Amino acid sequence: MHYRRLSIMFCLLGFLFSGCVSKSKYVELETALSETQTQLNTNNEQLEDLQAKYQKLQRTNTELLNTIEDLKFELRQEKMTVLEKEQEVATLEATRRDIETSLKEEIFQRDIKLQEIEGKLKVTFVDKILFDSGSVLVKERGRGVLLRLAETFRENKEQKIVVEGHTDDVQIGPGLQAKFPTNWELSTARAAAVVRFLQDTAGIEPERLTASGFSYFQPVASNETEEGRKENRRIEIILAPVR
Secondary structure, three states: OHHHHHHHHHHHHHHHHHOOOOHHHHHHHHHHHHHHHHHHHHHHHHHHHHHHHHHHHHHHHHHHHHHHHHHHHHHHHHHHHHHHHHHHHHHHHHHHHHHHHHOHHHHHOOOEEEEEEOOEEEEEEEHHHOOOOOOOOOOHHHHHHHHHHHHHHHHOOOEEEEEEEEOOOOOOOOOOOOOOOOHHHHHHHHHHHHHHHHHHOOOOOHHHEEEEEOOOOOOOOOOOOHHHHHHHOEEEEEEEEOO
């Protein structure tokens, strides 16, 4: 098209210099030149449009590639999360089996209860297996039970250990109020006593241990009966994955 335009221009110039061109021929050539210019402009616009579309496609392609990489990364992360969850469940199940074996008698006698709750394993020591009334000293029988339990804890170092103390709603007697003004202090002191025993005697890593006291504000039974109060006086040891 560019060559055609030049040819027409040369023809026009040739005719003009020769002085032999007729007006009609001149108009014809001028019209052809105008049409050629118009077509050339149209072609340039089309070329610019194609270039703009090509650049847009390139950007879209780049965005799609980035999206694909992001999705691949998310998929890998989800697979890792699933594998971690599966490993946590397997570890929890193994821990449960070990505890059921080592504390078989206490579980049978219902002195100890095992529960799986939302990916955690809770070991509940009911009433006086660990402490005498009003005391924060771990009993001899309780020490033996905790030592057996600690053997399982040592095998599963990817679990944190939370010890919670709970009481019934009976107020602290006058003889103990100087040491434990309320059930808050008693429940917390008992949880701390178990944690100290697990650390100092059973050799559990202290960074895995936590002690908390809840007084009588998280009952599992009614405090209106002796049987209910007995269930509420408890120590709970909760095993959860370290994250």
